[in-house]
Amino acid sequence: MLAFVTRAMGKQAVLKGAGLVKPVSVTRIPGRYLVHQEGLPKLPVPPLRQTMGRYLAALQPIVSQEELEHTRKLVEEFQSPGGVGERLQKGLERKARKTENWLSDWWLQTAYLEYRLPVVVHSSPGVVLPRLQFHDRQGQMWHAAKLIAGVLDFKSMIDNETLPVEFLGGKPLCMNQYYQILSSCRIPGPKRDSVVNHALSMKPPSHITVVHNFQFFVLDVYNSDGSPLTVDQIYVQLEKIWNSSLQTNKEPIGILTSQHRNTWGKAYNNLIKDKTNKESVRAIQKSIFTVCLDAPMPRVSDELYRSRVATQMLHGGGSRWNSGNRWFDKTLQFIIGEDGSCGLMYEHAPAEGPPIVALVDHVVEYTKKSETVRAPMIPLAMPQKLRFNITPEIKKDIEKAKQNLNM
Secondary structure, three states, X not given: OOOOOHHHOOOOOOOOOOOOOOOOOOOOOXXXXXXXXXXXXXXXXXXXXXXXXXHHHHHOOOOOHHHHHHHHHHHHHHOOOOOHXXXXXXXXXXXXXXXXXXXXXXXXXXXXXXXXXXXEXXXXXXXXXXXXXXXXXHHHHHHHXXXXXXXXXXXXXXXXXXXXXXXXXXXXOOOHHHHOOOOXXXXXXXXXXXXXXXXXXXXXXXEEEEEEOOEEEEEEOEOOOOOEOOHHHHHHHXXXXXXXOOOOOOOOHHHHHHOOHHHHHHHHHHHOOOHHHHHHHHHHHHOOOEXXXXXXXXXXXXXXXXXXXXXXXXXXXXXXXXXXXXXXXXXXXXXXEOOOOEEEEEOOOOOOHHHHHHHHHHHHHXXXXXXXXXXXXXXXXXXXXXXXXXXXXXXXXXXXXXXHHHO
């Protein structure tokens, strides 16, 4: 979260109260985002002595007095005129003059994309939303439909550049990360990962992915005229997906994304050698976001419910339950259980917390609204089921991922 500075983004620890985020205009405001961004100050480089003073202050509670005194001497030598510190400081200042934010790219690469432990638990937060009052698939489908509509409503403000600008201490903050959270995905690499964002492509994605019983589907969420599907329409499409994925013995291909990044990078390259697999993976990566329709988790007492649902949002509960019902590289995955559990998990590389908080706040309030727009009776195409060809080697990778996650 340390990357949350000036242009690196957002509203820091300032959270909105409950209520829908209101657009600044009901019509598109072309160029507003660019004008806002260009008016922001660059991230400053703090003076060398200030940086060194804060370094010593951070060390004081965790080292002995003898170690602290030794470090003070090293610091004095480091920051002396003509010393290493002064030369490095000038290098930083040169970089700051040439870039909008001298820290953000280093932070993204070092803190996230070069971090090789699994994203599951280690870096991807899980968010538990209020428990919902349903215990059947109809309730699950209906809430999922409203949630999807709520995210698309928030997306319209991003697309139309009508999203309210965040302020802190009366000063406007960078809004860049709001434009990174949808239609984006992490891509594994052998030593370093990357992030792809399709939101600004010539033909932005118009579909989400839905996963049920470990089976992935492409669900187009816009009508031919560009209008988003209504809640009624989305519900009908989700019913089609549910009825087309009743088998519970499918290979949990998504569990591969839970692996150590180097391991997953190798398995990924093997997986996409097959043309069908590659097309399916690309469809997931390009999707606006993912919705996970989870099977019921083991029943627990009310006292233990929070802990149980927290594990569900963090990692799915293990390979026996819903851990295969995920694509952990996807930036946003909304999770709705048949037992009323609800939440999300997000892959941390594209954005810090505040844009996610604003989106979630909007969606939660949106789902409370009564739906008044009725769907026109226009037949909609069947959602596309994504196919995967499982070779013996891929099967072996899946079994290894199961074992590692269950440890």
